[in-house]
Amino acid sequence: MDNKLMFERSQCPITNGLDIFGDKWTLLIIRDLVLGKRRYQELISSPENIASNILAHRLKRLEVAGLVTRRAYQQKPERYEYVLTEKGKDLKPVLEAISRWGTKHYPGTSVFRAVGQG
Amino acid sequence: MDNKLMFERSQCPITNGLDIFGDKWTLLIIRDLVLGKRRYQELISSPENIASNILAHRLKRLEVAGLVTRRAYQQKPERYEYVLTEKGKDLKPVLEAISRWGTKHYPGTSVFRAVGQG
DNA sequence: GACTATAACTTGCAATCCACAAGTCGGACG
DNA sequence: CGTCCGACTTGTGGATTGCAAGTTATAGTC
Numbered sequence: 001m002d003n004k005l006m007f008e009r010s011q012c013p014i015t016n017g018l019d020i021f022g023d024k025w026t027l028l029i030i031r032d033l034v035l036g037k038r039r040y041q042e043l044i045s046s047p048e049n050i051a052s053n054i055l056a057h058r059l060k061r062l063e064v065a066g067l068v069t070r071r072a073y074q075q076k077p078e079r080y081e082y083v084l085t086e087k088g089k090d091l092k093p094v095l096e097a098i099s100r101w102g103t104k105h106y107p108g109t110s111v112f113r114a115v116g117q118g
Numbered sequence: 119m120d121n122k123l124m125f126e127r128s129q130c131p132i133t134n135g136l137d138i139f140g141d142k143w144t145l146l147i148i149r150d151l152v153l154g155k156r157r158y159q160e161l162i163s164s165p166e167n168i169a170s171n172i173l174a175h176r177l178k179r180l181e182v183a184g185l186v187t188r189r190a191y192q193q194k195p196e197r198y199e200y201v202l203t204e205k206g207k208d209l210k211p212v213l214e215a216i217s218r219w220g221t222k223h224y225p226g227t228s229v230f231r232a233v234g235q236g
Numbered sequence: 237g238a239c240t241a242t243a244a245c246t247t248g249c250a251a252t253c254c255a256c257a258a259g260t261c262g263g264a265c266g
Numbered sequence: 267c268g269t270c271c272g273a274c275t276t277g278t279g280g281a282t283t284g285c286a287a288g289t290t291a292t293a294g295t296c
Contacts, residue, residue, distance in 0.1 A: 009165075009166045009167075010164075010165040010166050011165075011226065011227045011228060012146075012149075012165070012166075012220075012227060012228070012229050013216070013217045013218075013219070013220020013221045013224060013227035013228070013229060014145060014146065014149055014213060014216050014217055014220060014229060015146060015166055015220075015227075016220050016224045016227055017216045017217075017219055017220045018142050018145060018146065018216075019142070022140070022141060022142040022143075022145070023140060023141060023142070024136050024137070024140040024141070024283095025140075027132060027136060027140070028130075028132065028133060028136065031130075031132055039243080039244085040243065040244050040245070041242085041243060041244080044244095046128075047127075047128040047129075047130070048127045048128050048130075048133055049127075051283075051284055051285065051286095052244085052245070052246085053245085053246075053247085053283085053284085053285090054282095054283070054284075055245090056244085056245060056246075057282095076291085076292065076293095077242090077243075077244090077290080077291040077292045077293085078244090078291080079242095079243060079244070080243095080244070080245095087223050090219055090222065090223065091219060093215045093218070093219070094212065094215040094216050094219060095132060096215075097211045097212040097214075097215040098131070098132050098135045098136075098212050099131050099132055099135075100131075100211070101131070101135055101208055101209060101211070101212060102130075102131020102132060102133075102134050102135045103131045104208065105205050105208070106131060106134045108129065109129050109130060109131035109133075109134055110129060110130070110131070111130050111131060111132060142254095157272080157273090158272065158273050158274070159271090159272060159273080162273095169254075169255050169256065169257095170273085170274070170275085171254085171255085171256095171274085171275070171276080172253095172254070172255080173274090174273085174274060174275075194262080194263065194264095195261085195262045195263045195264085195271090195272080195273090196262080196263095196273090197271095197272065197273070198272095198273070198274095237296100238295105238296090239294100239295080239296080240293100240294085240295075240296100241292100241293085241294080241295095242291100242292090242293085242294105243290100243291095243292100244289100244290090244291100245288105245289080245290090246287100246288075246289070246290100247286100247287080247288070247289090248285105248286090248287085248288095249284105249285095249286095250283100250284090250285095251282105251283080251284080251285105252281105252282080252283070252284090253280105253281080253282065253283080254279105254280085254281070254282080255278100255279095255280085255281095256277105256278090256279095256280105257276100257277090257278090258275100258276080258277085258278105259274105259275080259276070259277095260273100260274085260275070260276090261272100261273090261274090261275100262271105262272100262273100263270105263271090263272100264269105264270085264271085265268100265269085265270080265271105266267100266268090266269090266270105
Protein backbone atom coordinates (compact mmCIF):
# COMPACT_ATOMS: atom_id res chain seq x y z
CA MET A 1 0.00 0.00 0.00
CA ASP A 2 2.95 2.31 -0.39
CA ASN A 3 1.96 3.00 -3.94
CA LYS A 4 1.05 6.61 -3.41
CA LEU A 5 4.30 7.82 -4.86
CA MET A 6 3.89 5.80 -8.02
CA PHE A 7 3.01 7.68 -11.18
CA GLU A 8 3.95 10.94 -9.58
CA ARG A 9 4.82 12.81 -12.73
CA SER A 10 3.60 10.53 -15.52
CA GLN A 11 3.01 6.90 -16.42
CA CYS A 12 6.32 6.65 -18.22
CA PRO A 13 8.57 3.93 -16.77
CA ILE A 14 11.61 6.12 -17.32
CA THR A 15 10.01 8.94 -15.35
CA ASN A 16 9.15 6.60 -12.51
CA GLY A 17 12.68 5.30 -12.46
CA LEU A 18 14.11 8.80 -12.37
CA ASP A 19 11.84 9.71 -9.48
CA ILE A 20 13.85 7.17 -7.47
CA PHE A 21 17.37 7.34 -8.88
CA GLY A 22 17.34 10.53 -10.93
CA ASP A 23 20.11 12.40 -9.14
CA LYS A 24 23.87 12.60 -8.98
CA TRP A 25 24.34 10.08 -6.17
CA THR A 26 21.79 7.27 -6.04
CA LEU A 27 23.11 5.20 -8.94
CA LEU A 28 26.62 5.47 -7.51
CA ILE A 29 25.36 3.97 -4.26
CA ILE A 30 23.69 1.19 -6.21
CA ARG A 31 26.95 0.71 -8.11
CA ASP A 32 28.83 0.28 -4.83
CA LEU A 33 26.23 -2.14 -3.52
CA VAL A 34 26.43 -4.16 -6.73
CA LEU A 35 30.18 -4.22 -6.28
CA GLY A 36 29.70 -5.85 -2.90
CA LYS A 37 29.92 -2.96 -0.47
CA ARG A 38 27.49 -3.18 2.40
CA ARG A 39 28.46 -0.92 5.24
CA TYR A 40 28.02 2.80 5.70
CA GLN A 41 31.73 3.47 5.98
CA GLU A 42 32.44 1.52 2.82
CA LEU A 43 29.91 3.62 0.94
CA ILE A 44 31.26 6.84 2.42
CA SER A 45 34.80 5.99 1.38
CA SER A 46 34.08 5.85 -2.35
CA PRO A 47 36.19 8.22 -4.45
CA GLU A 48 33.29 10.58 -5.18
CA ASN A 49 33.16 11.73 -1.54
CA ILE A 50 29.47 11.70 -0.85
CA ALA A 51 28.40 13.69 2.21
CA SER A 52 27.12 11.59 5.08
CA ASN A 53 23.73 13.30 5.29
CA ILE A 54 23.14 12.75 1.58
CA LEU A 55 24.11 9.10 1.87
CA ALA A 56 21.72 8.61 4.78
CA HIS A 57 18.92 10.31 2.89
CA ARG A 58 19.44 8.27 -0.27
CA LEU A 59 19.66 4.98 1.59
CA LYS A 60 16.38 5.79 3.32
CA ARG A 61 14.74 6.57 0.02
CA LEU A 62 16.06 3.39 -1.54
CA GLU A 63 14.75 1.41 1.41
CA VAL A 64 11.30 2.99 1.14
CA ALA A 65 11.29 2.31 -2.60
CA GLY A 66 12.19 -1.32 -1.95
CA LEU A 67 15.57 -1.38 -3.67
CA VAL A 68 17.66 -2.02 -0.57
CA THR A 69 17.18 -3.71 2.77
CA ARG A 70 18.68 -2.39 5.99
CA ARG A 71 19.58 -4.98 8.58
CA ALA A 72 21.70 -5.28 11.69
CA TYR A 73 24.84 -7.33 11.23
CA GLN A 74 25.68 -7.18 14.95
CA GLN A 75 24.23 -6.22 18.32
CA LYS A 76 25.95 -4.30 21.12
CA PRO A 77 26.47 -1.91 19.59
CA GLU A 78 23.88 -2.25 16.84
CA ARG A 79 25.48 -1.82 13.47
CA TYR A 80 23.64 -1.95 10.18
CA GLU A 81 24.41 -2.93 6.65
CA TYR A 82 22.60 -2.49 3.37
CA VAL A 83 21.90 -5.09 0.72
CA LEU A 84 20.16 -4.87 -2.62
CA THR A 85 16.78 -6.49 -3.13
CA GLU A 86 15.94 -8.14 -6.45
CA LYS A 87 14.39 -4.85 -7.54
CA GLY A 88 17.68 -3.16 -6.77
CA LYS A 89 19.78 -5.81 -8.44
CA ASP A 90 17.64 -5.41 -11.54
CA LEU A 91 19.28 -2.03 -12.06
CA LYS A 92 22.52 -3.74 -13.01
CA PRO A 93 21.73 -3.60 -16.75
CA VAL A 94 21.14 0.13 -16.37
CA LEU A 95 24.54 0.58 -14.74
CA GLU A 96 26.12 -1.52 -17.45
CA ALA A 97 24.53 0.55 -20.19
CA ILE A 98 25.70 3.80 -18.59
CA SER A 99 29.14 2.31 -18.07
CA ARG A 100 29.36 1.32 -21.72
CA TRP A 101 28.32 4.81 -22.78
CA GLY A 102 30.83 6.41 -20.42
CA THR A 103 33.80 4.31 -21.44
CA LYS A 104 33.01 4.94 -25.10
CA HIS A 105 32.73 8.70 -24.83
CA TYR A 106 35.14 9.35 -22.00
CA PRO A 107 38.11 7.10 -22.67
CA GLY A 108 40.28 6.73 -19.64
CA THR A 109 37.43 6.05 -17.26
CA SER A 110 36.99 2.69 -15.60
CA VAL A 111 34.86 1.06 -12.98
CA PHE A 112 35.94 -1.82 -10.83
CA ARG A 113 35.05 -5.43 -11.52
CA ALA A 114 31.46 -6.59 -11.94
CA VAL A 115 30.11 -3.37 -13.40
CA GLY A 116 32.34 -3.30 -16.41
CA GLN A 117 31.36 -3.93 -19.98
CA GLY A 118 28.54 -6.27 -19.10
CA MET B 119 39.90 21.44 -25.40
CA ASP B 120 36.65 21.39 -23.46
CA ASN B 121 37.87 18.51 -21.35
CA LYS B 122 38.20 20.46 -18.16
CA LEU B 123 34.92 19.18 -16.83
CA MET B 124 35.84 15.57 -17.43
CA PHE B 125 36.70 13.47 -14.42
CA GLU B 126 35.16 16.00 -12.12
CA ARG B 127 34.32 13.63 -9.31
CA SER B 128 36.13 10.43 -10.25
CA GLN B 129 37.32 8.39 -13.20
CA CYS B 130 34.27 6.16 -13.11
CA PRO B 131 32.32 6.22 -16.38
CA ILE B 132 29.06 6.05 -14.45
CA THR B 133 30.02 9.10 -12.43
CA ASN B 134 30.95 11.01 -15.56
CA GLY B 135 27.64 10.09 -17.13
CA LEU B 136 25.73 11.21 -14.06
CA ASP B 137 27.56 14.53 -14.08
CA ILE B 138 25.74 15.19 -17.36
CA PHE B 139 22.39 13.45 -17.04
CA GLY B 140 22.18 12.69 -13.32
CA ASP B 141 19.00 14.59 -12.54
CA LYS B 142 15.24 14.26 -12.80
CA TRP B 143 14.86 15.89 -16.21
CA THR B 144 17.77 15.40 -18.59
CA LEU B 145 17.05 11.80 -19.56
CA LEU B 146 13.40 12.69 -20.17
CA ILE B 147 14.54 15.34 -22.64
CA ILE B 148 16.77 12.80 -24.33
CA ARG B 149 13.83 10.40 -24.40
CA ASP B 150 11.73 13.00 -26.19
CA LEU B 151 14.50 13.74 -28.67
CA VAL B 152 14.93 10.03 -29.35
CA LEU B 153 11.18 9.87 -29.94
CA GLY B 154 11.56 12.49 -32.65
CA LYS B 155 10.67 15.72 -30.90
CA ARG B 156 12.81 18.67 -31.92
CA ARG B 157 11.24 21.95 -30.98
CA TYR B 158 11.08 23.77 -27.67
CA GLN B 159 7.31 23.71 -27.52
CA GLU B 160 7.21 19.99 -28.23
CA LEU B 161 9.59 19.37 -25.35
CA ILE B 162 7.64 21.69 -23.06
CA SER B 163 4.39 19.90 -23.79
CA SER B 164 5.49 16.50 -22.48
CA PRO B 165 3.29 15.10 -19.71
CA GLU B 166 5.87 15.67 -16.98
CA ASN B 167 5.46 19.46 -17.27
CA ILE B 168 9.04 20.63 -17.18
CA ALA B 169 9.51 24.31 -16.35
CA SER B 170 10.78 26.42 -19.24
CA ASN B 171 13.86 27.71 -17.41
CA ILE B 172 14.89 24.18 -16.48
CA LEU B 173 14.43 23.01 -20.05
CA ALA B 174 16.56 25.88 -21.36
CA HIS B 175 19.27 25.15 -18.82
CA ARG B 176 19.35 21.42 -19.58
CA LEU B 177 19.42 21.95 -23.34
CA LYS B 178 22.36 24.31 -22.91
CA ARG B 179 24.20 21.79 -20.80
CA LEU B 180 23.51 19.01 -23.29
CA GLU B 181 24.78 21.23 -26.08
CA VAL B 182 27.98 22.03 -24.17
CA ALA B 183 28.47 18.34 -23.42
CA GLY B 184 28.03 17.54 -27.10
CA LEU B 185 24.89 15.41 -26.85
CA VAL B 186 22.60 17.74 -28.78
CA THR B 187 22.97 20.31 -31.53
CA ARG B 188 21.00 23.55 -31.65
CA ARG B 189 20.26 24.88 -35.08
CA ALA B 190 17.90 27.33 -36.73
CA TYR B 191 15.19 25.73 -38.80
CA GLN B 192 14.00 29.11 -40.12
CA GLN B 193 15.02 32.76 -40.32
CA LYS B 194 12.88 35.83 -39.70
CA PRO B 195 12.10 35.20 -37.02
CA GLU B 196 14.90 32.84 -36.08
CA ARG B 197 13.54 29.65 -34.61
CA TYR B 198 15.66 26.84 -33.29
CA GLU B 199 15.38 23.10 -32.96
CA TYR B 200 17.43 20.51 -31.16
CA VAL B 201 18.75 17.24 -32.51
CA LEU B 202 20.78 14.49 -30.92
CA THR B 203 24.38 13.93 -31.89
CA GLU B 204 25.78 10.41 -32.10
CA LYS B 205 26.94 10.79 -28.53
CA GLY B 206 23.38 11.62 -27.57
CA LYS B 207 21.85 8.82 -29.59
CA ASP B 208 24.21 6.41 -27.88
CA LEU B 209 22.17 6.90 -24.72
CA LYS B 210 19.32 4.95 -26.26
CA PRO B 211 20.45 1.66 -24.66
CA VAL B 212 20.45 3.42 -21.30
CA LEU B 213 16.88 4.59 -21.83
CA GLU B 214 15.88 1.11 -22.92
CA ALA B 215 17.43 -0.45 -19.83
CA ILE B 216 15.65 2.02 -17.55
CA SER B 217 12.43 1.47 -19.45
CA ARG B 218 12.71 -2.27 -19.03
CA TRP B 219 13.32 -1.86 -15.31
CA GLY B 220 10.40 0.51 -14.97
CA THR B 221 7.88 -1.61 -16.82
CA LYS B 222 8.93 -4.65 -14.80
CA HIS B 223 8.64 -3.02 -11.40
CA TYR B 224 5.89 -0.52 -12.08
CA PRO B 225 3.37 -2.39 -14.21
CA GLY B 226 0.99 -0.03 -15.88
CA THR B 227 3.64 2.34 -17.11
CA SER B 228 4.39 2.74 -20.77
CA VAL B 229 6.49 4.89 -23.03
CA PHE B 230 5.61 5.70 -26.57
CA ARG B 231 7.09 3.91 -29.54
CA ALA B 232 10.85 3.66 -30.12
CA VAL B 233 11.86 3.64 -26.48
CA GLY B 234 9.94 0.57 -25.50
CA GLN B 235 11.32 -2.82 -24.71
CA GLY B 236 14.36 -2.39 -26.89
C1' DG C 237 37.96 4.75 35.52
C1' DA C 238 38.96 8.32 32.27
C1' DC C 239 40.51 8.50 27.40
C1' DT C 240 40.44 7.22 22.70
C1' DA C 241 38.54 4.88 18.80
C1' DT C 242 34.88 3.08 15.74
C1' DA C 243 30.54 2.99 13.20
C1' DA C 244 26.26 4.78 11.90
C1' DC C 245 24.24 8.22 11.71
C1' DT C 246 22.07 13.52 12.92
C1' DT C 247 22.17 18.58 13.14
C1' DG C 248 23.07 23.49 11.68
C1' DC C 249 23.83 26.62 8.33
C1' DA C 250 25.10 28.92 4.04
C1' DA C 251 24.92 28.28 -0.80
C1' DT C 252 22.84 26.47 -4.60
C1' DC C 253 19.00 24.67 -7.22
C1' DC C 254 14.20 24.19 -8.46
C1' DA C 255 9.25 25.33 -9.53
C1' DC C 256 6.01 28.60 -10.70
C1' DA C 257 4.54 32.81 -12.80
C1' DA C 258 5.38 36.47 -15.58
C1' DG C 259 7.88 39.06 -19.02
C1' DT C 260 10.82 39.76 -23.36
C1' DC C 261 11.96 39.76 -28.30
C1' DG C 262 11.26 39.39 -33.24
C1' DG C 263 8.48 38.90 -36.48
C1' DA C 264 3.59 37.37 -38.90
C1' DC C 265 -1.15 38.27 -39.36
C1' DG C 266 -5.58 40.98 -39.49
C1' DC D 267 -2.16 49.18 -34.10
C1' DG D 268 -3.02 44.99 -31.58
C1' DT D 269 -2.84 40.08 -30.93
C1' DC D 270 -0.49 35.68 -31.52
C1' DC D 271 3.44 32.44 -31.85
C1' DG D 272 7.71 30.41 -30.39
C1' DA D 273 11.97 30.45 -27.99
C1' DC D 274 13.46 31.72 -24.48
C1' DT D 275 14.76 35.05 -19.78
C1' DT D 276 13.79 37.01 -15.23
C1' DG D 277 12.19 37.22 -10.44
C1' DT D 278 10.85 35.12 -6.23
C1' DG D 279 10.18 31.87 -2.48
C1' DG D 280 10.88 27.27 -1.07
C1' DA D 281 13.46 22.94 -1.28
C1' DT D 282 17.83 20.57 -1.75
C1' DT D 283 22.81 20.23 -1.33
C1' DG D 284 27.47 20.46 0.63
C1' DC D 285 30.44 20.96 4.45
C1' DA D 286 31.60 20.68 9.21
C1' DA D 287 30.61 19.28 13.57
C1' DG D 288 28.10 16.68 16.96
C1' DT D 289 25.63 12.41 18.94
C1' DT D 290 25.12 7.62 20.65
C1' DA D 291 26.61 3.17 22.02
C1' DT D 292 30.21 0.18 22.92
C1' DA D 293 35.11 -1.76 22.92
C1' DG D 294 39.76 -1.35 23.92
C1' DT D 295 43.82 0.99 26.17
C1' DC D 296 46.51 3.32 30.04
